Amino acid sequence: xxxxxxxxxxxxxxxxxxxxxxxxxxxxxxxxxxxxxxxxxxxxxxxxxxxxxxxxxxxxxxxxxxxxxxxxxxxxxxxxxxxxxxxxxxxxxxxxxxxxxxxxxxxxxxxxxxxxxxxxxxxxxxxxxxxxxxxxxxxxxxxxxxxxxxxxxxxxxxxxxxxxxxxxxxxxxxxxxxxxxxxxxxxxxxxxxxxxxxxxxxxxxxxxxxxxxxxxxxxxxxxxxxxxxxxxxxxxxxxxxxxxxxxxxxxxxxxxxxxxxxxxxxxxxxxxxxxxxxxxxxxxxxxxxxxxxxxxxxxxxxxxxxxxxxxxxxxxxxxxxxxxxxxxxxxxxxxxxxxxxxxxxxxxxxxx
Numbered sequence: 001x002x003x004x005x006x007x008x009x010x011x012x013x014x015x016x017x018x019x020x021x022x023x024x025x026x027x028x029x030x031x032x033x034x035x036x037x038x039x040x041x042x043x044x045x046x047x048x049x050x051x052x053x054x055x056x057x058x059x060x061x062x063x064x065x066x067x068x069x070x071x072x073x074x075x076x077x078x079x080x081x082x083x084x085x086x087x088x089x090x091x092x093x094x095x096x097x098x099x100x101x102x103x104x105x106x107x108x109x110x111x112x113x114x115x116x117x118x119x120x121x122x123x124x125x126x127x128x129x130x131x132x133x134x135x136x137x138x139x140x141x142x143x144x145x146x147x148x149x150x151x152x153x154x155x156x157x158x159x160x161x162x163x164x165x166x167x168x169x170x171x172x173x174x175x176x177x178x179x180x181x182x183x184x185x186x187x188x189x190x191x192x193x194x195x196x197x198x199x200x201x202x203x204x205x206x207x208x209x210x211x212x213x214x215x216x217x218x219x220x221x222x223x224x225x226x227x228x229x230x231x232x233x234x235x236x237x238x239x240x241x242x243x244x245x246x247x248x249x250x251x252x253x254x255x256x257x258x259x260x261x262x263x264x265x266x267x268x269x270x271x272x273x274x275x276x277x278x279x280x281x282x283x284x285x286x287x288x289x290x291x292x293x294x295x296x297x298x299x300x301x302x303x304x305x306x307x308x309x310x311x312x313x314x315x316x317x318x319x320x321x322x323x324x325x326x327x328x329x330x331x332x333x334x335x336x337x338x339x340x341x342x343x344x345x346x347x348x349x350x351x352x
Contacts, residue, residue, distance in 0.1 A: 005320075005321030005322060005323070006321070009319075009321070013109060013111060016105070016107075017107040017108060017109050017116070018104065018105070018106070018107045021071075021107070025072075025076060025077060027080070028076075028077040028079075028080030028081070028083070028084075029076050029077060029080065030080070031079035031080050031082075031083060032076070032079050032080075035079060038079070038080065038082075038083040041083040041084075042082050042083045044326070045083060045084055045085035045322070045323065045325065045326040046062075046063075046082055046083070046085050046326075047063055047085060047325075047326055047329035047330055047333075048062040048063050048087075048329075049063075049329075049333050050342075050343065051332075051333050051336045051337065051341065051342065051343055051344060052064060052087075052329060052332065052333065052336075052344055053343070053344075054309065054343070054344055054345050056287060056309055056310070057143075057175060057176055057211075057212045057239070057287070059143045059175045059176075060143075061087050061088055061142075061143060061310065062087050062142065063085075063087035063329045063332075064087055064300075064304070064309070064310045064311060064332070064344060065085070065086060065087050065300065065310075065311055065312075065313060065325050065328050065329055065332075066086055066087055066088035066089060066090060066143075066145070066289075066310055066311070066312045066313075067081050067084075067086045067088070067089045067090060067312065067313065067314065068090060068291045068312035068313060068314035069090045069091065069092045069093055069145070069147035069178065069180065069216075070092075070093070070118070070120070070263075070314055071314055071317075072089060072090075072091045073091070073092060073093065073094075073123065073124045073125075074091070074124055074125045074129070074130060074133070075091045075130050075133040075134055075137070076133065077089075078091070078137055078140060078144060079137075081142070082141065082142060084317070084322055084325055085323075085324075085325030085326045085329065086142070086313075086325055087142055087143075087310075087329075088142050088143040088144070088145065088175075088310070089142065089143075089144055089145070090144075090145035090146075090147050090178065090312065091130070091144065091145070091146060091147065091174075092124065092146060092147030092148060092149070092178070092180070093122050093124065093147045093148065093149040093180045093183065094122075094124050094126075094127065094130055094146065094147065094148050094149065094166060094170075095122050095124055095126065095127070095148075095149055095150060095151045095162065095166075096126065096127045096151060096162050096165045096166060097126050097127070097151050097153075098124065098125055098126030098129070099121070099122055099123055099124055099126065099151060099152060100123055101120050101121035101122060101123025101124075102119050102120060102121035102123075102185060102259075106118065106119040106120050106121065106260065107119070107120065107260075108257055108260075109318075110253045110254070110255070110256075110262075110264075110266075111319075112254070113252070113253050113254070113264070113265060113266050114264050114265040114266075114295070114315075114316070114319040115252070115253055115262055115263065115264035115265055115266045115267070115315065116262070116263050116264050116315045116318065117253070117256065117257055117260045117261070117262050117263075118185070118246070118260050118261060118263070119185050119257075119259040119260030119261075120185055120260075121152060121185045121186060122149050122151075122152065122183065122185065122186055127165070127166060127169055127170075130170075131169055131170065131173065134146075134170065134173035134174065135173060138173045138174065139175075143175040143176070144173075144174045144175055145174060145175065145176045145177070145178055145214075146166075146170050146173070146174035146176070146177050146178065147177075147178040147180050147216070148162075148163055148166040148167065148170070148177060148178065148179065148180060149162070149163075149180040149181075149183065149186065149189070150162035150163065150186065150189065152186055152187065156188055156191060156192065156197075159192060159197070160197070160200060160201050160204060163179060163201055163205065164201075164204050164205060164208060167205050167208050167209060167213070168208050168209075171208065171209035171211045172211075174211070175211070175212075176211060176212040176213070176214060176239070176240075177205075177209075177211060177212070177213045177214070178213075178214045178215075178216050178242060179201065179205075179213060179214070179215050179216065179238075180216050180245070181193050181197070181198075181215075181216075182216050182217050182218035182244070182245035183245060183246070183261065184218070184245075184246060184248045184260065184261040185259075185260060185261065190218055193217065193218065193221070193229060194229075195229070195232055198215070198229070198232065198233050198236060198238075199232070199236045202233065202236040202237040202238060203236065203237070205237070206237040212239035212240060212287070213237070213238060213239055214238060214239055214240035214241060214242055214287070214289070215230065215233045215238045215240075215241055215242070216241075216242040216243075216244075216245055217229065217230060217241065217242070217243050217244055217245065217274070218244060218245045218246075218247075219243070219244035219245065219246075219247045219267065219270045219271050219274050219292060220247055220248055220249060220270075221274070223273065223274060223277045226243075226274050226277065226278060227277050227278055227280075227281050230243075230278050230281075230282060231281055231282060234282060234285060234286045238286065239286065239287060240286050240287035240288060240289060241278060241282065241286060241287075241288055241289070242289040242290075242291060242312070243271065243274050243275040243278055243288070243289075243290060243291070243292070244267070244270075244271045244274050244275065244291065244292045245261065245292075246260075246261025246262055246263045246267065247261060247262050247263075247266075247267055247270060247271075248261055248262070249262070249270070250262070252266035252267075253266060263292070263293075263314060263315040264293060264295075264315035264316065264319065265293055265295060265315075265316070265319075266293070267292040267293040268292065268293025268294070268295075268299065269293070270292075271290070271291070271292025271293050272290070272292070272293070272302070272303065272306070275288070275290045275292075275303065275306065275307075275308070276306050276307075279306050279307030279308070279349070279352065280307075280352070282307075283306075283307035283349045283352055284349065287309050287310075288307050288308050288309060289308060289309065289310045289311065289312060290303035290304075290306070290308035290310075290311050290312070291311065291312035291313075291314070293316075294311050294312070294313050294316060294328075295313070295316035295319070295320055295324070296327075296328065296331070297327065297328045297329075297330070297331020297332050297334070297335060298331070298335070300328050300331075300332060301331075301332060301335045301347070302351075304332075304344065304347050304348055305347055305348070305349070305350045305351035306349070306351055306352070307348060307349040307352060308348065309348055313325065313328070332344070
């Protein structure tokens with residue numbers, strides 16, 4: 001029986017958010033053992049079309065809507081993401097050593113604002129466990145991104161070693177890598193958003209691998225600083241920019257908690273503002289991915305026309321339900337057809 005999500009949602013929202021996430025993970029791990037059980041869902045939700053297909057980093061993306069980092073922290077749900085319709089999956093953030101994350105509770109819903117607040121703190125199973133999982137599944141039908149960070153106990157002086165350790169171990173087990181120095185939930189992490197650290201990190205990282213390495217930035221920077229930082233990162237070897245991570249602007253919700261970052265609908269305006277400014281400088285020079293508050297085909301199309309080759313969704317899935325990615329992709333096909341674009345590549349940056 002297919003129960004509409006608007007009926008299920010009130011019951012799910014009575015659960016603690018992290019408990020609900022673990023329930024989702026349990027369900028989305030089923031395809032690992034029994035793929036046939038999920039084939040009907042994949043046929044229903046996974047959308048591809050000649051207008052949506054593109055090749056980026058030498059890899060085929062069958063649709064442009066991916067899962068943002070933070071949901072599948074441990075590479076346990078990659079099979080399940082196809083059943084939800086995602087054209088690519090970004091796992092992590094991963095750290096070299098296993099990490100339990102911050103003290104609970106560490107995730108909250110702001111239901112009226114369709115927003116999540118999380119202070120998870122890079123909780124993950126660590127390099128060895130995730131390396132073993134990726135070995136079993138990669139290469140996969142859809143592209144896999146690997147988002148990497150540093151352990152909480154690693155000092156800023158030693159942070160580069162955490163990143164390079166992960167890149168050395170995992171660069172052959174994903175289609176692209178992402179440097180995460182923009183989460184608000186690891187003390188001092190955002191302090192690494194500076195020229196000296198980024199220059200040295202990309203120097204060492206690019207000596208390790210030819211795989212694309214992207215930089216993910218925070219939405220709370222001044223626009224001029226964000227543009228200068230991302231431009232410098234591209235000059236130093238970054239193969240793309242992901243904008244943006246969660247925000248610590250707690251004024252965006254009525255009843256904020258005193259820690260963690262906000263994602264979802266309230267991030268939409270600020271995330272687009274930062275992305276659009278970066279795209280004005282870097283469109284045509286590097287690959288741009290937009291994330292933050294994307295919850296409809298219209299919003300995804302806005303980011304694409306601004307210069308995004310790909311978009312990512314995370315929190316909106318919780319508020320809109322499991323057919324959201326299908327609906328976004330169907331909507332993109334219609335919007336591309338309306339505007340006379342034979343392929344999404346013609347729409348990318350068309351508003352610039």
